[in-house]
Amino acid sequence: MLICKVVKPLVSTNRIADFQHKHLQVVLDGSTQKVAVDAVGAIPGDWVICVGSSAAREAAGSKSYPSDLTIVGIIDHWDPDAAKEMAAGKPANPGAPSGSGGVQ
Amino acid sequence: MLICKVVKPLVSTNRIADFQHKHLQVVLDGSTQKVAVDAVGAIPGDWVICVGSSAAREAAGSKSYPSDLTIVGIIDHWDPDAAKEMAAGKPANPGAPSGSGGVQ
Amino acid sequence: MLICKVVKPLVSTNRIADFQHKHLQVVLDGSTQKVAVDAVGAIPGDWVICVGSSAAREAAGSKSYPSDLTIVGIIDHWDPDAAKEMAAGKPANPGAPSGSGGVQ
Amino acid sequence: MLICKVVKPLVSTNRIADFQHKHLQVVLDGSTQKVAVDAVGAIPGDWVICVGSSAAREAAGSKSYPSDLTIVGIIDHWDPDAAKEMAAGKPANPGAPSGSGGVQ
Amino acid sequence: MLICKVVKPLVSTNRIADFQHKHLQVVLDGSTQKVAVDAVGAIPGDWVICVGSSAAREAAGSKSYPSDLTIVGIIDHWDPDAAKEMAAGKPANPGAPSGSGGVQ
Numbered sequence: 001m002l003i004c005k006v007v008k009p010l011v012s013t014n015r016i017a018d019f020q021h022k023h024l025q026v027v028l029d030g031s032t033q034k035v036a037v038d039a040v041g042a043i044p045g046d047w048v049i050c051v052g053s054s055a056a057r058e059a060a061g062s063k064s065y066p067s068d069l070t071i072v073g074i075i076d077h078w079d080p081d082a083a084k085e086m087a088a089g090k091p092a093n094p095g096a097p098s099g100s101g102g103v104q
Numbered sequence: 105m106l107i108c109k110v111v112k113p114l115v116s117t118n119r120i121a122d123f124q125h126k127h128l129q130v131v132l133d134g135s136t137q138k139v140a141v142d143a144v145g146a147i148p149g150d151w152v153i154c155v156g157s158s159a160a161r162e163a164a165g166s167k168s169y170p171s172d173l174t175i176v177g178i179i180d181h182w183d184p185d186a187a188k189e190m191a192a193g194k195p196a197n198p199g200a201p202s203g204s205g206g207v208q
Numbered sequence: 209m210l211i212c213k214v215v216k217p218l219v220s221t222n223r224i225a226d227f228q229h230k231h232l233q234v235v236l237d238g239s240t241q242k243v244a245v246d247a248v249g250a251i252p253g254d255w256v257i258c259v260g261s262s263a264a265r266e267a268a269g270s271k272s273y274p275s276d277l278t279i280v281g282i283i284d285h286w287d288p289d290a291a292k293e294m295a296a297g298k299p300a301n302p303g304a305p306s307g308s309g310g311v312q
Numbered sequence: 313m314l315i316c317k318v319v320k321p322l323v324s325t326n327r328i329a330d331f332q333h334k335h336l337q338v339v340l341d342g343s344t345q346k347v348a349v350d351a352v353g354a355i356p357g358d359w360v361i362c363v364g365s366s367a368a369r370e371a372a373g374s375k376s377y378p379s380d381l382t383i384v385g386i387i388d389h390w391d392p393d394a395a396k397e398m399a400a401g402k403p404a405n406p407g408a409p410s411g412s413g414g415v416q
Numbered sequence: 417m418l419i420c421k422v423v424k425p426l427v428s429t430n431r432i433a434d435f436q437h438k439h440l441q442v443v444l445d446g447s448t449q450k451v452a453v454d455a456v457g458a459i460p461g462d463w464v465i466c467v468g469s470s471a472a473r474e475a476a477g478s479k480s481y482p483s484d485l486t487i488v489g490i491i492d493h494w495d496p497d498a499a500k501e502m503a504a505g506k507p508a509n510p511g512a513p514s515g516s517g518g519v520q
Contacts, residue, residue: 001347001381003338012153015177016143016163024153026107030344032134035105035153039328049324049336049347052380054158054262054366054470059328059378066163066176068156069105072378073327116257119281120247120267128257130211136238139209139257158262158366158470170267170280172260173209220465223489224455224475232465234419240446243417243465262366262470274475274488276468277417313451313485315442342448351432361428361440361451364484366470371432371482384482385431 002050003075004029006042018066025071036069047078106154107182108133110146110175122170129175140173151182210258211283212237214250226274233279244277255286314362315390316341318354318383330378337383348381359390418466419494420445422458422487434482441487452485463494 004027012024023038027050034050037060042048048071051059059070108131116128127142131154140154141164152175155163163174212235220232231246235258242258245268250256256279259267267278316339324336335350339362346362349372354360360383363371371382420443428440439454443466450466453476458464464487467475475486 001336001379003345003347010153011180012177013180014144015153018163019176024105033107035107040326049322049327051378052157053364053368055369055378055380056157057159058376059330063376064162064167066155066159066174067105068159070378072331073324076323076325114257115284116281117284118248119257122267123280128209137211139211156261160261161263168266168271170259170263170278171209172263218465219492220489221492222456223465226475227488232417241419243419260469264469265471272474272479274467274471274486275417276471313440313483315449315451352430361426361431363482365468365472367473367482367484370480371434375480382482384435385428388427388429 001072002029002052002069003078004034004036004048004050004071005080006044006046006048006071007033008044010035016066018064020065022060022065027069027071034069036071037065037067038071040071040074042071042074047075047080049073049075105176106133106156106173107179108138108140108152108154108175109184110148110150110152111137112148114139120170122168124169126164126169131173131175138173140175141169141171142175144175144178146175146178151179151184153177153179209280210237210260210277211286212242212244212256212258212279213288214252214254214256214279215241216252218243224274226272228273230268230273235277235279242277244279245273245275246279248279248282250279250282255283255288257281257283313384314341314364314381315387316346316348316360316362316383317392318356318358318360319345320356322347328378330376332377334372334377339381339383346381348383349377349379350383352383352386354383354386359387359392361385361387417488418445418468418485419491420450420452420464420466420487421496422460422462422464423449424460426451432482434480436481438476438481443485443487450485452487453481453483454487456487456490458487458490463491463496465489465491 007026010024010026025038027036036050051072056067056070057065059072060067111130114128114130129142131140146152155176160171160174161169163176164171215234218232218234233246235244244258259280264275264278265273267280268275319338322336322338337350339348348362363384364381368379368382369377371384372379423442426440426442441454443452452466467488472483472486473481475488476483
């Protein structure tokens with residue numbers, strides 16, 4: 001699943017009937033903007049978990065719903081800067097994840 | 105789902121029978137050109153929502169249609185420059201999405 | 209779907225039985241070489257449409273065929289240079305797709 | 313499957329019901345952080361095998377579970393530096409994989 | 417399908433039961449190391465065809481096997497340097513694939 005930030009709702013009046021009236025959100029995946037079906041009621045600024053692949057369909061409500069990216073959860077606390085440091089750090093040092101305090 | 109811009113229709117006379125005569129569009133996903141089945145009647149210059157994965161198949165009309173990218177909606181208003189600024193900005197500042205006016 | 213260029217056939221004598229004797233082609237996706245099952249009889253130099261995901265399977269002939277990339281159509285006319293210009297251009301200007309003449 | 317490093321557990325109180333109470337882990341895929349459902353009981357610092365696509369669903373316990381990334385195994389020994397050297401090395405020399413001792 | 421080079425077998429003692437005892441190989445996809453289920457008996461140094469997506473499952477032996485990358489064939493002859501040249505060359509010149517001799 002991806003860790004994305006909700007940017008804003010997306011309005012698309014002319015869309016296929018199968019899409020119904022579900023809420024669409026523009027989300028930021030790294031520096032790329034994508035569109036996700038919102039299954040949890042997120043608001044702009046929220047850090048969320050987005051599921052893709054075929055799992056996005058059932059997550060959006062039904063096996064035949066045509067989504068390939070669905071917001072399935074809101075992350076309680078997320079510090080993107082700590083995340084960046086960790087990603088840039090030395091992941092070769094197991095057992096000592098840097099920063100962000102007492103994990104687990 | 106991806107946010108793409110419609111470039112132009114694509115003509116492919118020699119194609120598999122399963123593809124039928126559905127309309128194909130060249131779309132721009134960032135700087136990459138892809139081909140999408142058009143399920144909404146988009147025209148060059150439109151900003152559209154494209155769905156991929158297995159969802160692209162039912163979105164194209166049937167569970168067995170061999171599409172992996174289908175245009176499922178036309179975006180009412182899209183400002184790619186505002187989008188770029190936002191992506192380059194400081195996504196670590198929740199609650200204050202920059203530019204593009206009163207969202208939500 | 210991807211826009212790829214056919215490079216050459218690929219020979220793989222030792223392969224799983226499910227692959228049968230279908231024709232495999234090396235195709236160029238941007239600067240990456242991939243292998244696609246050929247369902248249309250393309251020849252080296254052809255610009256083709258390749259479908260991925262689960263759709264690649266039925267496109268290759270049956271729901272259980274183990275392909276994740278299948279050539280489903282040959283593009284009638286493709287100008288990769290015009291395509292590059294367009295991708296590098298200003299996609300923010302809807303209604304005026306640059307170059308390549310009267311589209312649509 | 314991807315080779316990822318477990319970073320820390322992820323807490324998401326507001327999530328869809330289908331997600332149940334399964335354990336979620338933040339994992340590092342190269343320099344990108346993703347979220348995976350943990351099916352093996354990994355701990356931060358572990359190098360793990362993550363499966364994606366539709367296979368992530370059954371790996372998480374059931375065909376209808378909405379995961380697109382599931383931890384399916386803990387790697388016994390993994391030396392990320394040797395891995396990097398190998399990737400940067402000369403993969404064109406078959407039969408002589410550099411470093412990391414007597415493989416196979 | 418991807419063109420990968422087999423690096424070495426991977427040992428993962430603690431893994432989910434569904435994975436059974438199938439042979440896992442570390443493969444090099446460009447400069448990224450991934451894990452693939454080996455369905456053909458490849459050895460380190462072999463250039464192989466890897467299938468992903470849902471097709472990887474049946475290729476690994478059954479529709480419910482949780483693989484997203486399976487080695488489905490060994491390439492008879494592969495010259496990675498010729499491949500690189502071709503990818504860096506002028507793919508805009510159809511009908512004249514450079515190097516590597518009489519193709520097709």
